[in-house]
Every structure is written in structure tokens, then in C-alpha cells.
Amino acid sequence: MGSKCGLSEDVKAKIDEWLSWDKNKTTRDCIKRLAEENSVKDLQNVLLKRLDFGTAGLRGKMAAGYACMNDLVIIQTAQGFLRYLEQHRSDLLKAEGVTVGYDGRHNSKRWAELTATVFANAGYKIRLFGDYNITPFIPFAVRKYGCASGVMVTASHNPKDDNGYKVYDSNGAQIVSPVDKRIQESILKNLEPWETSWNTEILKNNDLVVDPMSEVLDCYLKTVISDAIHPDLVAKNRKAAVPFTYTPLHGVGYMPVEKVAQVIGINLSCVPEQKDPHPDFPTVKFPNPEEGKSSLDLAFKHAEINGSTVILANDPDADRFAVAEKNKHTGEWKIFTGNELGTLFGWWILTCYRKNHPDRPLNNVYMIASTVSSMILKTMSKMEGFNFVDTLTGFKWIGNKALELEKDGYDVIFCFEEAIGYMCNNQIVDKDGVSALAHFAGLVSLLYDEGKQIVDKLAELYDTYGFHVSLNSYYFCYDPEKIRTIFGRIRNYGGTNQYPSGILNDKYKVVSIRDLTTGYDNSQSDNRAVLPVSCKSEMITFIYDNGLHVTLRTSGTEPKIKYYTELCTSPDIKDKTVVESTLREMVTAICEEYFQPEINGLIPQKA
Structure with a gap:
């Protein structure tokens, strides 16, 4: 290898470290080549930065370096995760170990096997799916067997160059803070690969390794x-x-x-x-x-x-x-949008619950949606008599809230988020597209047997509960400073700590503001938000006097500024075209007024 001319001492040290630890020829050769070419910026980006372990685990591009998904990063993650479980889930780990699965992406099987190797070498039981599996099987298996945790190697719907490492807690729900921070700390204490961590041969004919696929299915x-x-x-x-x-x-x-x-x-x-x-x-x-x-x-x-x-x-x-x-x-x-399907599911699951449990009172029933999803379930709850609660974005929050309510004796029968995620049973406290398909097929059969279509039923529900019309989209923004500027302007729109009072010269006035970055919520008596607050992400919700809800937030996994809007009307308003026209007018004004002048440098997506 060349002399690494022009490289700083910290980059040189990381190159030497990587080459001494990584046993994957492809990624080793990549770092070697970058060093020989003195690719300073590339080496800084992939070696001086590191993928953080968050509440979604890991997700990123498959490539060489600590900032990417690769064999070495997976081994480091598995080692740190093992040590975390030994400290915090010791009894469960000793009794039932962990369950590990993978999808059909490049490297998914390899990384599931490397994870299993780390645990098997430590003497713990591994339920390693012998073939690719759906993500919902992992939280299902964790609860079925009483495992300490579950790992799914998947990047879900991300592009082909990405992969991920999704972790479920012993309760079958996705991990939430502070678990993610503790796992990250443990990973950083166990970065050097153990000699045994690379040898997947240990998985063959090993009594500790069990394939749960047939039983789980x-x-x-x-x-x-x-x-x-x-x-x-x-x-x-x-x-x-x-x-x-x-x-x-x-x-x-x-x-x-x-x-x-x-x-x-x-x-x-x-x-x-x-x-x-x-x-x-x-x-x-x-x-x-x-x-x-x-x-x-x-x-x-x-x-x-x-x-x-x-x-x-x-x-x-x-x-x-x-x-x-x-x-x-x-x-x-x-x-159909995620919110439209959530509307249909809400009605259908409630209808089925009443049929299956005619004697159970609805005041013991809950439905849940994320705060950026349609508020149709909230509207339904007021008219039908069940309970509703919203959570932060993501099924990690929804699933854990469902478990909390079930522990208090409530029946949680349906949960959803607008990003086409649906939880239609209490066996899996996460979104499950397969059981959702099964339930929705029954709804379609009923409608088609009556000579109706899905759109007909959706229209009936809006006629009963009022229009809940959404217009959601996003802007690509690759400049973190620009994002900070945009949200800083919104928080100081009319002066220091003065949020916008409305849009279009106050034609539509703001009646409520909730800022889950700062913790401000003027709908509460003490102006303090009830939902969890995080200064690491941007999230502001406005409610207008005509029933429009709009949330502006950054994505946790992509370079996006997202906006979620919904105009909720009373059942006596019957002209949907007027509602949609008003919504488009307001969304256009919000983007132009609140994001200007920075909006000129953003890449818009068609709503």
C-alpha cells in the first residue's frame, strides 16, 4: 500500500485499525484502494463517522467503513448488543436466547449468521430462521418463546443499496430510548472483533441453533x-x-x-x-x-x-x-393512501370486534394512531364510544403504548400510521402487512358481495364522520444548516419565540401549536408538551381554526423535510371538492410562507 500521503494522523490510524480488524476481502480492498488513492474526503466520511444505533437500530448504505453497513460493523453491533443483553436481560437471555431473521437483500443472510455466531459462541440459544422471513415473524417469535430480544436484518422498503439491523425488545415491541443509547454505548465498548466472531462454521450442527420457521408459521x-x-x-x-x-x-x-x-x-x-x-x-x-x-x-x-x-x-x-x-x-x-386505509380498517376492525364480542363495552376498547396520521379514529371514538390516543411517529411508540394499555386491562384492537403500517391484532405489537391483508380481504369480500366497491365504503364513512382529507409530501434537503434555519425562522416568525399566527394574512388562523423539539404546547395549561420531546429532530404541529392539522418534521432516516396535513370537517359538509380546494390552498401557502426563502434551494416532491 502507498504511503498515505496527505492523510491526517487520525485517518491513518483508522485505516490501520480497519485493515487489522476487517476480514472481508471486498471491504478491506475498498479501504486499501481509497488509501492508495489518497481519497481524503471519502476516507474521512466512512472512517471518522459512524452509523449510530438508534430506536430503529441501524440502517444505511452497504459499503466499507464505520459509517456504512458491512460485516465488521455488524459484528461490532452484535458484540455490543450481546453485552447489553447480558447486563439488562440476563435471565431471559440465559433461558431462551434471541431470535434472528433476515430478508432477501444483499448480505442479509450473512449478517444474520454473523449475529447468530456472536451469540452462539457465548453459549446462548439462537432461533435463527433458516430461510428469509417477513419482519412481523420476529416480534411474534420474541413473545411466543419469551426471548430476550429479536433481530431482523432488513432495510424494509429502502433502495437496493441499503440494508438495516432492526431490534425488538423482550416485550416484542421495537426498542425505544434509553435502550438504544445503552446499546450504542455497549457497542462502542466492544469494537474490536473477537476472534470467534468471524467463524460462522459454529452454526452448523449446533444444538444452540434452532430454525423456528415451521413452528412460527x-x-x-x-x-x-x-x-x-x-x-x-x-x-x-x-x-x-x-x-x-x-x-x-x-x-x-x-x-x-x-x-x-x-x-x-x-x-x-x-x-x-x-x-x-x-x-x-x-x-x-x-x-x-x-x-x-x-x-x-x-x-x-x-x-x-x-x-x-x-x-x-x-x-x-x-x-x-x-x-x-x-x-x-x-x-x-x-x-388508497395510508390514511384512507386507516379509515377503512378502523371501521372494519370495530365492526368485527362488535360481532365477536357483543357483550364487551366499547369504553374498554382503544385504537391508536401516530400523531402525523389521520385523526379519523379520534373522530370515530367520540361518536362510537371507544377510546383513542395518539403517539409519536413510528410503531416503536405505538407498540409500547399498546402494551401499556393492555397491561391496564384495555383491549387495543387496531393501530395505524399513515405510512401504510397497520396492527390488526394483539399478538404482534408492530405493523404487520400480512395480517392486515387478511383482514382487509374480508372487508373487500363483504363489500363486493353487496355490489359495492371500496371507494363506495370510504365515501359512506366520510359521510358519517366528516371529511378527513390529507395532502402529505416532502422536500429533499441535504444541508443540515438550511434545515435548522427553516425551523428557526418558524419558531421566531413574528419575533423572538413567536410562531406564525396564521397564513394568507391570517385568513386561516392558528389556534394551537405543539413543538416536540422544544417541548412547547399551548394547548396544555402549563404550555408543556405531553408527548416525548427530542431536541435531535424537528417537529412542529399547527392546528388552524377551520380544522386543518399540519405537522412539519424532519426524517430520522432520510434527508427530508416532511409535511403532513389533514383538513377535518363536520359531517354536514358534503362537497369534497371544496374541502380539497381549501386544503391545497392552505398547504401551498404554508410551504411558501413558512419555508421561504430557503424553499428555493429544496427539491420538492409532488404531493
Whole structure:
């Protein structure tokens, strides 16, 4: 290797450290090449920075260096995680160990096996899925077996160059702070790879290593699907015989979805080009059904050929769920938003609960949504008599809140977030796109048997509860300083510590402000926010006098400024076009007035 001319001493030290620790030839050679080429900036970016372990675990680009996802970073993470569990979950770790799974992405199996190797060498039981699995199987297995924790190697719906390391706590929910900070601290204390951590041969013919796939699948089909769906609905599915089109988007959903279809009696035709896992997702630009038509083009074609008017889709790790329907009058396809599906699910799950538990009072029932999701469940709760609570964004908060309420004796029957995540059972306290598919198929069968479409039911629900119309999108922003400037201006809009009073010369006035970055909430008597506050992210919510809710926030995993808006009206307002026009007017004004002049340097996405 060259003399590393022009490199600072700290970079040189990190190069030497990496080359002494990393046993993966590809990533070793990459760091060698960068050093020989004196690629100072690249080496600083990947060696002097490090992927932080957060409440979503790890997620990032697969490449060489501490700032990326690779063998060495995974081993360091597994070693630190092991030491954390030995200190904080010792009894569970000794009794039932951990469960580890992976999706079909590049390196996922390898990194699951490296994680299992670290634990097996320490003498702990490992339930390592023998083939790729859906993410919901991990939290399900953690609770089923009483494991100390669960790890899923997946980047969900991220682009093909990314991968991730998702961790579940012993309660089956995603970890929340301060657990993430403690794991990060433990990782930093265990960076040097143990000699045994690289040798995955230990996993072969090892009594500590068990493949739970068959048992987990059977139990999932029984307790999550069959026990939760009334036999009358299965009969309705078979009678209606709706021809569904399904796509797993080159992910891992097909196998369990095919089994579920047999259990609940639906006809499902899978898009053949997207049926099997493929780490490069060759037929889609982004493997995310949230992206809309671009991700469902092949599904539309397959549905047309097979005479199907309903498309059901999962993202690549099958924890999210999407739906599209062909309008029988216009022939146009409608892709339902996450909030629209949340509305339909809320009504349907409540209807099923009443049928299955006619004697249980609804004042003992809860539904949950994230604070950036539609408030339709809150509106329903006031009219129907059940309880509603919102949480911070992310199922880590939703799942843990559901467990808290269940511990207090409540039935938590449905939870959702607008990013097409749905929790339709209490066996898995996380989003589950497969059980969501099973429940939604029953709703479709009922509607189609009555001669209705999904859009008809959605219109009925808005007629009953009032319009809840959303317009959500985001701006790409790669400059952290610009982000700070934008949110700083909003907090000092009319002077120091004075937020905007409205938009369009106060045509629409702000009546409530909640800032979960600073902890300010003027809807509370002491002006202090009730929800958790974090100064590490930006998040401000405004409520206007005409019923508009808008939340402006930064993404925790992507260089984005996101906005979530919803205009909630009373049931006596019947003209949706007027509501939508008002919403567009207000969103345009909010972006132009609150983000200017910095908005000129941002990259907008079409809402």
C-alpha cells in the first residue's frame, strides 16, 4: 500500500485499525484502494463517522467503513448488543436466547449468521430462521418463546443499496430510548472483533441453533389469522370469490401470504415477475408501494389480464400493506393512501370486534394512531364510544403504548400510521402487512358481495364522520444548516419565540401549536408538551381554526423535510371538492410562507 500521503494522523490510524480488524476481502480492498488513492474526503466520511444505533437500530448504505453497513460493523453491533443483553436481560437471555431473521437483500443472510455466531459462541440459544422471513415473524417469535430480544436484518422498503439491523425488545415491541443509547454505548465498548466472531462454521450442527420457521408459521396462521377471523367471514370470502392480485415487490411476502389466502379462503394471483425475492428489485425504481403507480405498474397489467379489480401489495419485508382498486365506472385505478386505509380498517376492525364480542363495552376498547396520521379514529371514538390516543411517529411508540394499555386491562384492537403500517391484532405489537391483508380481504369480500366497491365504503364513512382529507409530501434537503434555519425562522416568525399566527394574512388562523423539539404546547395549561420531546429532530404541529392539522418534521432516516396535513370537517359538509380546494390552498401557502426563502434551494416532491 502507498504511503498515505496527505492523510491526517487520525485517518491513518483508522485505516490501520480497519485493515487489522476487517476480514472481508471486498471491504478491506475498498479501504486499501481509497488509501492508495489518497481519497481524503471519502476516507474521512466512512472512517471518522459512524452509523449510530438508534430506536430503529441501524440502517444505511452497504459499503466499507464505520459509517456504512458491512460485516465488521455488524459484528461490532452484535458484540455490543450481546453485552447489553447480558447486563439488562440476563435471565431471559440465559433461558431462551434471541431470535434472528433476515430478508432477501444483499448480505442479509450473512449478517444474520454473523449475529447468530456472536451469540452462539457465548453459549446462548439462537432461533435463527433458516430461510428469509417477513419482519412481523420476529416480534411474534420474541413473545411466543419469551426471548430476550429479536433481530431482523432488513432495510424494509429502502433502495437496493441499503440494508438495516432492526431490534425488538423482550416485550416484542421495537426498542425505544434509553435502550438504544445503552446499546450504542455497549457497542462502542466492544469494537474490536473477537476472534470467534468471524467463524460462522459454529452454526452448523449446533444444538444452540434452532430454525423456528415451521413452528412460527404454523402458530402465526393459527393465532394471528385463523383465531382472529370469524368463520362467517371465511365463508363470505369463499362465496364472494373476489379475484385479488397480489405483489410482494420482489420481497419475502409471497410464501406466508399464499398460506394465509388458503386459510381465509380468498383467490389470489401473484404478479409473476415480482413473486420471488430479488435483492436488486429489477422491475421497480423504488420497492415501496407508497410510491404509487410507479411501483405498481406490473400489478396493474397483471390485474387487467386476470380480470382483477383489487390489488393487494406488501413492501419487501411485508410489514406494510397497500391497496389499489379499479373503478368500475371510470376504469381508472385508485391507490388508497395510508390514511384512507386507516379509515377503512378502523371501521372494519370495530365492526368485527362488535360481532365477536357483543357483550364487551366499547369504553374498554382503544385504537391508536401516530400523531402525523389521520385523526379519523379520534373522530370515530367520540361518536362510537371507544377510546383513542395518539403517539409519536413510528410503531416503536405505538407498540409500547399498546402494551401499556393492555397491561391496564384495555383491549387495543387496531393501530395505524399513515405510512401504510397497520396492527390488526394483539399478538404482534408492530405493523404487520400480512395480517392486515387478511383482514382487509374480508372487508373487500363483504363489500363486493353487496355490489359495492371500496371507494363506495370510504365515501359512506366520510359521510358519517366528516371529511378527513390529507395532502402529505416532502422536500429533499441535504444541508443540515438550511434545515435548522427553516425551523428557526418558524419558531421566531413574528419575533423572538413567536410562531406564525396564521397564513394568507391570517385568513386561516392558528389556534394551537405543539413543538416536540422544544417541548412547547399551548394547548396544555402549563404550555408543556405531553408527548416525548427530542431536541435531535424537528417537529412542529399547527392546528388552524377551520380544522386543518399540519405537522412539519424532519426524517430520522432520510434527508427530508416532511409535511403532513389533514383538513377535518363536520359531517354536514358534503362537497369534497371544496374541502380539497381549501386544503391545497392552505398547504401551498404554508410551504411558501413558512419555508421561504430557503424553499428555493429544496427539491420538492409532488404531493
